[in-house]
Amino acid sequence: MRDETHRPSPEPRCDTHAAPERVPAEAVADAHASSGGSCAGTEQGTGTVARGSETITAGSFRADTFRTDTFRADxxxxxxxxxxxxxxxxxxxxxxxxxxxxxxxxxxxxxxxxxxxxxxxxxxxxxxxxxxxxxxxxxxxxxxxxxxxxxxxxxxxxxxxxxxxxxxxxxxxxxxxxxxxxxxxxxxxxxxxxxxxxxxxxxxxxxxxxxxRTEAGLAAAGCAPLVDPTCDGAILFDIGGGSTEVVWLGRRSAGDDGPPRARIRSWASMPVGVVTLAERHGGVKVSHQLFRTMVDEVTQMLDGVRQSWGLRQPGRMHLLGTSGTVTTVAGIHLGLDRYDRTRVDGAWLHAQDICEVVDRLMDMSFEERVSNPCIGAQRADLVLAGCAIMEAVREAFPTDRLRVADRGLREGMLVQLMRADGVWKRHRGPAYTVSEQYS
Incomplete structure (x- = not known):
């Protein structure tokens, strides 16, 4: 098994001349582990994309609308x-x-x-x-x-x-x-x-x-430190229990001495998550055909998102996944005997790594998934539904590298609160910056 958490990816980076980055360990301590895996103000260009019986919420952000997003300490x-x-x-x-x-x-x-x-x-x-x-x-x-x-x-x-x-x-x-x-x-x-x-x-x-919209913004704020600074940006996806948020992030930016800020170019939210998808299709016994059916359902939703964004082949971007599904796949890939957040958060997975783990999960019985230390009884019936959502994202935005985030909404809330209170005092700007380009 390869552990790519603490060393550069063996594949070429987006910028081969830049040094690899290590996220500070203090950003989030190992006291918490992933189990699942705000943006007030005017919304510009928000709309819906209909796909069958599902409706996808999507929108763009304007950089000048986020003054109200920071919370005042007084x-x-x-x-x-x-x-x-x-x-x-x-x-x-x-x-x-x-x-x-x-x-x-x-x-x-x-x-x-x-x-x-x-x-x-x-x-x-x-x-x-x-x-x-x-x-x-x-x-x-x-x-x-x-x-x-x-x-x-x-x-x-x-x-x-x-x-x-x-x-x-x-x-x-x-x-x-x-x-x-x-x-x-x-x-x-x-x-x-x-x-x-x-x-x-x-x-x-x-x-x-x-x-x-708020949920997408918080996930971006929490995961911004994991965007590879040598890339043009990342496609962040947050697979929840009832919805999945997908966020197009530009190059991360800084404005004070705190954590890097997310630069949101566009976002979308789909009304499908591990609980809703597993309840609709089943999660205990999942055949290859059923798994493909779940992937196709989510892919149809993402087709509209990709078209509305006008994003071409994201060759100089990477995926950034935050959810229990993604951390589970990383834990299995790393061969962990028990879940270890310090090895999972920030790890890089390549397309072949993910395919191998998903194939292993498909070949496991329900009982084998229950006994796996990175899955457990409470998520054994949800993990394949999560993998189907992840596979749909990978098909919609094909890149070789995926960075694993064992962080998300809570970290985003903490960063926003602390930044608003001026704990990193050099600059008291908005909770995160947003690109004005929607190309």
Whole structure:
């Protein structure tokens, strides 16, 4: 097995004269592991691309619309992640830019997705942040949502139980500066508001149900440090439980002494994820024919995205994947006896590496997938649906190299919060920059 995490790819880089880069280890500590794997303001050129019964949300970003995306440290209004109710709310409202947040300099980011509930608590460092506490649990909040249009009782119970653990960690750490989001399951469910009210009553956490545009922007902000600076950019894809975001990133940029900023050229969100695709087609027994059917379904959606972007063969770009599917494929490729985030995050996979792992997964029985240390019982019925989405992305945007990201929305929220508070003081610009070119 090859471990390409800590050394240059054997294949030619996008710029053969540039030195390989190593992402600082402090960016996200190994305290958390992937289990799944905001952009307020005017949206320019947003639209939908219809493919059969599915609708793909897509749009472009304008660089001059993101002043409202940064959160001010001296306000606790609707655009600011709400603190826990009770003591400390007044202190949060009185904080001054550059003075640091409440909770001994700690920030929290919580992402409640269709499949997972994830929390990071972190402290800023000189150029990035260091994770001091983390939590991740598969809750399958979106279980059965595709058929019923509603969150079921058992799924909500699981999610509330996980959120109670998160609330306890946040309170124990004294964190007052945070952002707490929910994604596709709460967006799509007819009883999403009812569930959010229940969460508030039980845990004190106020869920912010974000739109797909915000989700794409947060994923880009979190993964920007992994864009190869020798390339013209990357195609970022984030495979969730209920939706998949695809973002066209230009060359990464800097504006202060913090992490690199993402340069978003365009984005799209498809209403398909590992939970919805596996429930529609099955995930326990997956034949080669069924797998191809899943790939073709997603490929049809991506055809419209690629055409709308007008992106030609991305020869000087690479793929950047953030999801449990991608980290699982990387872990299997590396031959890990147990999942090791420090070896997976930032690893490079080549097309042949991915094909070999997907073939191995297709040949495994369900029981063998359960027993694999990089998959486990909770995701054994979802991993092939995730691979089908990944394969569709690779077919739509054919490049030889894929960089693996065990980071995403939570890291994006942390970077945005810290940057808005001026913890990297040289420049207090928007949370991330956006190219004005939409070619």
């Amino acid at each position: 306000t606790c209004g609707t655009d600011t992640p709400a603190p826990l109710a009770g003591a400390g709310a007044e202190r949060c409202a009185q904080e001054r830019p550059g003075q640091g947040p409440c909770g001994d300099g700690l920030y929290a980011a919580l992402d409640l997705g269709t499949n997972n509930c994830r929390l990071l608590i972190a402290r800023p460092t000189a150029r990035n942040f260091r994770v001091v506490d983390a939590f991740s649990r598969i809750v399958r909040l979106g279980e059965g949502l595709g058929a019923s249009g509603r969150l079921n009782t058992h799924a909500m119970d699981r999610a509330v139980g996980a959120l109670e653990v998160c609330a306890g960690k946040i309170q124990a750490r004294g964190v007052k500066r945070m952002r707490i989001i929910a994604t596709e399951a709460c967006r799509a469910a007819a009883n999403g508001d009812e569930f959010c009210a229940r969460v508030s009553n039980r845990t004190g956490l106020e869920l912010e149900v974000v739109d797909r």
